[in-house]
Amino acid sequence: MPELPEVETVRSGLANAIVGRTIRNTSIFHHRAINPKSEFDFAILEGQKVISVGRRGKFLWIRTQGSLNLVAHLGMSGQFLIQPKRKTDEVHLRARISFTKGTDELRFIDQRTFGWLAISGDGPEVPLMASHIARDLFDPEFNTKLVVESILLKKSEIKRVLLDQKVLSGIGNIYADESLWRARIHPQTAANSLTRRQLSNLLRQATAVMSEALAVGGTSFDELYVNVNGQSGYFDRTLAVYGREGEPCDRCGTPIIRISFANRSSHLCPKCQIWPAISAGGTIFENR
Ligand SMILES: [Zn+2]
Incomplete structure (x- = not known):
């Protein structure tokens, strides 16, 4: 499952590829790709210009000029790929976002379908859907x-x-x-x-x-x-x-x-990480 370094790698790659571009079209291919808590229909993104790509913990969001956020969680196996439009669709393609210019598009692929996408309005710092998440260790405001x-x-x-x-x-x-x-x-x-x-x-x-x-x-x-x-x-x-x-x-x-x-x-390591003087419980199964 992708963790902070992997999600940050995806965030910076997305930022390089799509900031400043205007979304032409969105297509969803699997109902589980959309989080039921999504506040808006995906078509609302059409015509919106991408202004930034943000992240907190394992949550990612693509923010648009109209203060909308395409929030994503990669789950176990979610992938964002920038692919040439002419390339054949992947077997597990769940969503496609095309832009008004350029020969490539953004694809969301998810084999195990634990990942999801949603549209969320802006919160004071992060999109509303990610506001319950604590700051991560890469956050400059982490205390x-x-x-x-x-x-x-x-x-x-x-x-x-x-x-x-x-x-x-x-x-x-x-x-x-x-x-x-x-x-x-x-x-x-x-x-x-x-x-x-x-x-x-x-x-x-x-x-x-x-x-x-x-x-x-x-x-x-x-x-x-x-x-x-x-x-x-x-x-x-x-x-x-x-x-x-x-x-x-x-x-x-x-x-x-x-x-x-x-x-x-x-x-x-059972030697370097010694059995704690005060354990929170649980059973040890060595070499299970
Ligand atoms: Zn050791």
């Missing part, structure tokens, strides 16, 4: 001190808190595991048992790992994430724990383990 204090109020396991988009946005399973490994914190540690120093360091490590990923176009772990030109990111080659079960830890050589987490898994 580490405030976020550390809000994490300290949580009794649940730290990994769950890192993934809570109302605490801070943009972190998913891959970068949560990588950040916790870098900060030497076990994912099942109770959030409120960590120190302020540990938590500030964890947020610093999360920013660092996601900035490094952004620099190489993100992580294409399951090959469904690509940038707007259809190219993969290269950060999967640099991952320290995610998807590396059984391989030696880069720091101490101990084999990386995978434990159950919600319906997914956490990957960690």
Whole structure:
């Protein structure tokens, strides 16, 4: 699933390709591509000029001159591709946006249909549909001190808190595991048992790992994430724990383990990330 670095890669690619262009036509090919909370019909975009492409966490939006936003969430497998108009439609093509000028168009492709598009009016800072999402670590207004204090109020396991988009946005399973490994914190540690120093360091490590990923176009772990030109990111080659079960830890050589987490898994080094003195509960299944 695309996380902050991948969505930011898509945002900057979209901005380069479509800002300043006027939308001619919109076509929707699958009912699940439209979020039922969409405030307007898609045809309202026709004739609108794109003025910017914004992002908060994993939410993207294309803003138009008429203060409308085409808000998007890529879900598990959503892709925005800039394609030549003459190119054959993709099997999982869900929506097409054409422009008044140019030989290319914007396509939204989504194999698993967990991604969605919607039209939303403007909020004070971000579109109304994205206003419940907390700031992300790439946001210049992100306030580490405030976020550390809000994490300290949580009794649940730290990994769950890192993934809570109302605490801070943009972190998913891959970068949560990588950040916790870098900060030497076990994912099942109770959030409120960590120190302020540990938590500030964890947020610093999360920013660092996601900035490094952004620099190489993100992580294409399951090959469904690509940038707007259809190219993969290269950060999967640099991952320290995610998807590396059984391989030696880069720091101490101990084999990386995978434990159950919600319906997914956490990957960690059982030596560097010691079992917490205060655990938020959960069962450990080594090498499940
Ligand atoms: Zn280790």
